[in-house]
Amino acid sequence: MASKVKKGDRVIVLTGKDKGKTGEVLRSIPSENRVVVQGVNVVKRHQRPTPMSAGGIIEKEAPINVSNVAHIDPKDQKPTRVGFKTLEDGSKVRFAKRSGEVLDK
Known part of the structure; x- marks a missing residue:
């Protein structure tokens, strides 16, 4: 089945500590039903220095x-829900159920 949320989509967070924040999907992990959204659920990680990068506490x-x-x-x-429809040329696209606008370019 095609994924409803893909990399590059603009989304809004509905629940949790970041409720109401909007951002772009940086990465989609369909096997785990998870997405990484820019500026949302930011955590601090302690990084050991490597030849390529400096060490310290990084936020990601x-x-x-x-x-x-x-x-x-x-x-x-x-916020809107997403549906699928087939266009006249036979291509399957995602559309916003709120307005009917096609989400895929």
């Missing part, structure tokens, strides 16, 4: 469950 985004995010409608910037 941790994955959150895909059920805790919703797409942002391209028309009115509000």
Whole structure:
């Protein structure tokens, strides 16, 4: 089955400590039903120095469950659900159920 949330999508967080934050999906992990969203669920990790990078405490985004995010409608910037439809040329695309706008380019 095709994934409803993909890399590059604009989403809003529905629950948790980052509720209401919006961001772009940096990485999708469909096997675990998780996504990494820019600026959401930021955690601190202690990094040992390597020849390529310096050590110290770095902040990075941790994955959150895909059920805790919703797409942002391209028309009115509000949360929307996602559906699938087949266009006349036979291609399968995702669309915002709120406005009917096609999400795939």
